[in-house]
Amino acid sequence: MFERFSAAAREVVTGAQQEARALGHERIGTEHLVLAALRHPRQPGTTTLRGLGVTAEACRTAVAAVVTGRDAALDAEDARALRSLGVDLEAVRGRAEEAFGPGALDSPQTPAPAPSTRRRTPFGRRRGTGSGPATLPRHLPFTAGAKKALELSLRECLARKDRRIGVEHLVLGLLRCADRTSLALFERLGVDPAAAHARVLDELRHTA
Numbered sequence: 001m002f003e004r005f006s007a008a009a010r011e012v013v014t015g016a017q018q019e020a021r022a023l024g025h026e027r028i029g030t031e032h033l034v035l036a037a038l039r040h041p042r043q044p045g046t047t048t049l050r051g052l053g054v055t056a057e058a059c060r061t062a063v064a065a066v067v068t069g070r071d072a073a074l075d076a077e078d079a080r081a082l083r084s085l086g087v088d089l090e091a092v093r094g095r096a097e098e099a100f101g102p103g104a105l106d107s108p109q110t111p112a113p114a115p116s117t118r119r120r121t122p123f124g125r126r127r128g129t130g131s132g133p134a135t136l137p138r139h140l141p142f143t144a145g146a147k148k149a150l151e152l153s154l155r156e157c158l159a160r161k162d163r164r165i166g167v168e169h170l171v172l173g174l175l176r177c178a179d180r181t182s183l184a185l186f187e188r189l190g191v192d193p194a195a196a197h198a199r200v201l202d203e204l205r206h207t208a
Helices: 007-022 030-037 046-051 056-066 076-084 089-100 144-159 167-176 180-189 193-207
Strands: none
Touching: 007 030, 007 144, 007 167, 030 046, 030 056, 030 144, 030 167, 030 180, 046 167, 046 193, 056 180, 144 167, 144 180, 167 193, 180 193
């Protein structure tokens, strides 16, 4: 499916991996795709989000509030369910950090690799004195929600009879994705996904 993506849409997908790495997350979720889409403020779909007041800064703040740890997301429904059982998540986290230090409940950090003595070739690959393979960064897997959003972007493209999957289709797919992280993220951003989806389509019709 990736070959059907426009150049800008490909940059969003690869940028999502960069966003996940920068945040120290071990999987690429819908939140990282949204952050990567916001890197392209003039692309259709992203312009709609920005018109709704969604900025990269606001999105990062919302992601920090929604995502706890490295790859676990808790939305308001999760928190209510825990409280109904007499569990105050923030109190538990606070006590754990008092006893064991900040981030005590986060997933363990992956040890950083030892500095490489290999030097880079003009093409970015590392070359050393030995015959071993160059060390490449591990590809981060997509969450089920992110995979669903990409699938929905293809459906949006087909529904509009467009030839390529663009950033607008990715945004439409993200707005239709009903995973907990997406719903919690858009709620934090004050965005109604259904209304925003309709607005993107309306703006696309007016610019066609």
